[in-house]
Amino acid sequence: MKSIAVVEDEPFMREELSHLLQKVGYQTITITEFDHVADQLLCLSPDLILLDLNLPGCSGFQICRDIKQKSALPVLVLTSRDQMRDELHALELGADEYLTKPFRKERLFARIANVLKRYEGRSNLLEGPGFLLDRNTYTLYIHSRSVILPKNQGKLLEVFLTHGEETVSKKDLCLALWGTAEYIDENALQVNLTRLKKTMLSLDMHQQILPVRGTGYRLLKEGEHL
Amino acid sequence: MKSIAVVEDEPFMREELSHLLQKVGYQTITITEFDHVADQLLCLSPDLILLDLNLPGCSGFQICRDIKQKSALPVLVLTSRDQMRDELHALELGADEYLTKPFRKERLFARIANVLKRYEGRSNLLEGPGFLLDRNTYTLYIHSRSVILPKNQGKLLEVFLTHGEETVSKKDLCLALWGTAEYIDENALQVNLTRLKKTMLSLDMHQQILPVRGTGYRLLKEGEHL
DNA sequence: ATTGGTACTTACAGTTGATGAAAGGATCTG
DNA sequence: CAGATCCTTTCATCAACTGTAAGTACCAAT
Numbered sequence: 001m002k003s004i005a006v007v008e009d010e011p012f013m014r015e016e017l018s019h020l021l022q023k024v025g026y027q028t029i030t031i032t033e034f035d036h037v038a039d040q041l042l043c044l045s046p047d048l049i050l051l052d053l054n055l056p057g058c059s060g061f062q063i064c065r066d067i068k069q070k071s072a073l074p075v076l077v078l079t080s081r082d083q084m085r086d087e088l089h090a091l092e093l094g095a096d097e098y099l100t101k102p103f104r105k106e107r108l109f110a111r112i113a114n115v116l117k118r119y120e121g122r123s124n125l126l127e128g129p130g131f132l133l134d135r136n137t138y139t140l141y142i143h144s145r146s147v148i149l150p151k152n153q154g155k156l157l158e159v160f161l162t163h164g165e166e167t168v169s170k171k172d173l174c175l176a177l178w179g180t181a182e183y184i185d186e187n188a189l190q191v192n193l194t195r196l197k198k199t200m201l202s203l204d205m206h207q208q209i210l211p212v213r214g215t216g217y218r219l220l221k222e223g224e225h226l
Numbered sequence: 227m228k229s230i231a232v233v234e235d236e237p238f239m240r241e242e243l244s245h246l247l248q249k250v251g252y253q254t255i256t257i258t259e260f261d262h263v264a265d266q267l268l269c270l271s272p273d274l275i276l277l278d279l280n281l282p283g284c285s286g287f288q289i290c291r292d293i294k295q296k297s298a299l300p301v302l303v304l305t306s307r308d309q310m311r312d313e314l315h316a317l318e319l320g321a322d323e324y325l326t327k328p329f330r331k332e333r334l335f336a337r338i339a340n341v342l343k344r345y346e347g348r349s350n351l352l353e354g355p356g357f358l359l360d361r362n363t364y365t366l367y368i369h370s371r372s373v374i375l376p377k378n379q380g381k382l383l384e385v386f387l388t389h390g391e392e393t394v395s396k397k398d399l400c401l402a403l404w405g406t407a408e409y410i411d412e413n414a415l416q417v418n419l420t421r422l423k424k425t426m427l428s429l430d431m432h433q434q435i436l437p438v439r440g441t442g443y444r445l446l447k448e449g450e451h452l
Numbered sequence: 453a454t455t456g457g458t459a460c461t462t463a464c465a466g467t468t469g470a471t472g473a474a475a476g477g478a479t480c481t482g
Numbered sequence: 483c484a485g486a487t488c489c490t491t492t493c494a495t496c497a498a499c500t501g502t503a504a505g506t507a508c509c510a511a512t
Contacts, residue, residue, distance in 0.1 A: 084330060091336045096344075104310060110317045118344065123370045136372045139365045144349040146362045148374060150499055186459095188501050194460065195499095211459065213509080376470055412488095414472050420489065421470090437488065439480075 002116055003027040005046040007037060007063070008078075009055050017050065020105055026112075034058055038066035045073065048116055051095075053079040053086065061093060068094035072127055074115045078103070126161050129207060133157060142203055152177055153196040160209065160219050169216040193217065228342055229253040231272040233263060233289070234304075235281050243276065246331055252338075260284055264292035271299065273349075274342055277321075279305040279312065287319060294320035295390055298351045298358070300341045304329070320353075354387050355433060368429055378403055379422040386435065386445050395442040419443065 004026045008014040018028040029046055031037060034055050041049055041063075049067065053060035064075055077090045080101040087098045096118070097111045126133040131142035138154025140147050149157065159168055159176045174184045177192065197209055208220040230252045234240040244254040255272055257263060260281050267275055267289075275293065279286035290301055302323040303316045313324045322344070323337045352359040357368035364380025366373045375383065385394055385402040400410045403418065423435055434446040 084332060088332055088336045091340050096340075106310060106314060110314050114317050120367075120370060124372065134365065134372050137363075137365050137374045139360065139363050139372070139374070141348070144346065146350065146360050146365070148363045148365070152500075185501075187503080190460065191462095191501075213458070378471075411472075413474080416489065417472070417491095439487070 001025065001027050002047040003029060004112070005029045005031060005041055005044060005049045007031045007041070007050060007055070007060075008052040009034060010052075013052075020108075021112075024109060037063045038070070041067055041073070042071055045071070047074075047119075048112060049073055049075045050112075051075055051077050053077060053081055053090070061089060064090060064093045064095050072119075072122065072125065074119045076111060076115055078108075126158060128157075128161050131205065131207075133161060140203070142205065145203075147199075147203065149199065150195070152192045153199060156192060156196050157200075160217070163218075165219055165221050167212045167216050167218040171216075173216065227251065227253045228273040229255060230338070231255045231257060231267055231270060231275045233257045233267070233276060233281070233286075234278040235260060236278075239278075246334075247338075250335060263289045264296070267293055267299070268297055271297070273300075273345075274338060275299055275301045276338075277301055277303050279303060279307055279316070287315060290316060290319045290321050294353060296388060298345075298348065298353045300345045302337060302341055304334075352384060352387050354383075357431065357433075359383060359387060366429070368431065371429075373425075373429065375425065376421070378418045379425060382418060382422050383426075386443075389444075391445055391447050393438045393442050393444040397442075399442065 004021055006014055006017050006021070006028055008017060008030075014030055014032075018030050021028050029044055031040060033040070034057055037055070037058060051060055051064060055063075060077070060079070064077065067073055067075055074096045075094070076097040076099065077095045078099050078101065079086065082100045090098050096115050099108060099111060124135045126135055131140060133140050133149075133154070135158055138149040138151060138158070140149055140154075140157075155176050156173060159173060163172075170184065170186065170189060173189055173193075174180070177189065193209065200207060200209070206220075209217050210220055211217055230247055232240055232243050232247070232254055234243060234256075240256055240258075244256050247254050255270055257266060259266070260283060263281070263284060277286055277290060281289075286303070286305070290303065293299055293301060300322045301320070302325065303321045304325050304327065305312065306327040308326045316324050322341050325334060325337060350361040352361055357366060359366050359375075359380070361384055364375040364377060364384075366375050366380075366383075381402050382399060385399060389398075396410065396412070396415060399415055399419075400406070403415065419435060426433060426435070432446075435443050436446055437443055
């Protein structure tokens with residue numbers, strides 16, 4: 001069953017929404033504490049977020065931005081503000097849909113189904129700057145092309161992506177490749193890294209892998225120049 | 227530059243749209259012949275389709291369905307009908323967005339940008355009933371899982387999907403596999419079909435491949451039982 | 453500048469998995 | 483039942499990924 005997080009401060013509305021959604025077969029999670037909403041949501045990681053814009057003490061826009069920055073969770077903005085500016089703003093921030101209150105429940109359901117369908121199968125897609133990586137198959141999507149990375153290269157790239165811009169120790173890399181750090185074959189790791197670098201180059205990925213002497217490796221930050 | 231196909235029968239509106247879109251940096255393709263619209267669009271394969279529902283002599287719904295069945299091109303339905311029923315219907319058929327006329331151009335642009343962003347990198351995804359197939363890598367997405375099909379199985383599935391529910395001749399299948407129908411190795415084709423069937427079974431795909439005696443093969447229709 | 457350590461490159465061979473050939477079995481249709 | 487059509491299994495070949503090995507380039511401190 002798909003779960004939907006309802007972020008809405010007005011208690012009656014919140015209950016109503018939750019009830020409606022449950023009736024058509026969704027599991028609902030209601031947010032009642034409006035501090036650190038984005039963090040709460042990231043922690044709960046529902047299948048979809050219904051987000052009201054008018055919240056006490058915090059901006060719905062900000063929440064939307066935070067969520068989109070730190071995850072790929074779908075966000076459906078639901079609000080009584082009927083301002084064009086708001087809608088454009090929300091969409092710019094990465095909201096997936098925008099509905100104004102009052103709404104017909106059929107419309108809401110249709111939009112929810114639409115967004116959920118749209119996200120189907122993306123659950124194991126890792127987002128990198130300018131590309132996507134499927135954690136299962138190590139299929140890499142970049143500039144409307146797609147390539148299958150060899151397993152080892154995929155694993156390495158996956159580790160780098162999940163570590164953001166921090167340095168990843170060789171131990172961790174070996175662990176990811178062979179499940180053990182016991183016997184570290186530095187050379188094999190080295191060769192695999194070289195191969196990954198080569199394929200990344202051939203795909204015009206501006207992302208680069210830099211050595212951190214004596215420690216490990218890290219991704220070149222966006223906009224960073226050596 | 228992204229290209230947008232405008233499907234709109236009213237000449238003034240069509241020109242207006244085309245002009246607006248060009249001003250903000252899109253290349254536009256206007257459809258002026260309303261026979262076989264879906265085929266025209268598939269052939270042109272623009273980055274996005276702006277589709278009016280009220281067309282002379284053909285149903286916008288049908289066009290939408292056809293397009294979605296044979297491709298994964300993004301469709302933004304734009305219409306003067308303000309019926310809830312139409313909107314729900316369009317969304318069910320797979321439309322990506324629904325806007326009613328009259329519209330503010332900012333809203334249109336925002337939605338277009340939204341849809342385009344959403345489709346980024348997915349240009350070569352083929353949509354089947356309940357799954358997606360990457361035509362490049364033959365990565366299959368189903369039930370939030372993903373599997374890489376061997377090239378031959380991928381090619382076969384691709385052919386079936388692009389043929390909808392029609393029967394595909396063995397000649398066509400051989401052509402897809404080996405680029406030639408000259409020397410048809412019936413057996414090799416057979417073996418590859420069997421393999422595809424097996425993997426489809428193992429993935430719980432309710433879709434099945436049926437033989438059409440003496441002719442070729444076809445996909446089991448949705449909901450059809452043997 | 454030299455030197456020891458670290459990072460990189462290249463070539464090669466083993467392994468794995470996809471493919472097509474072959475042969476025989478199952479199923480359909482008249 | 484007979485002939486055609488369709489299916490299954492097994493096996494050898496081939497391509498691609500991987501680790502090994504050996505050697506080269508780079509760096510940083512003395």
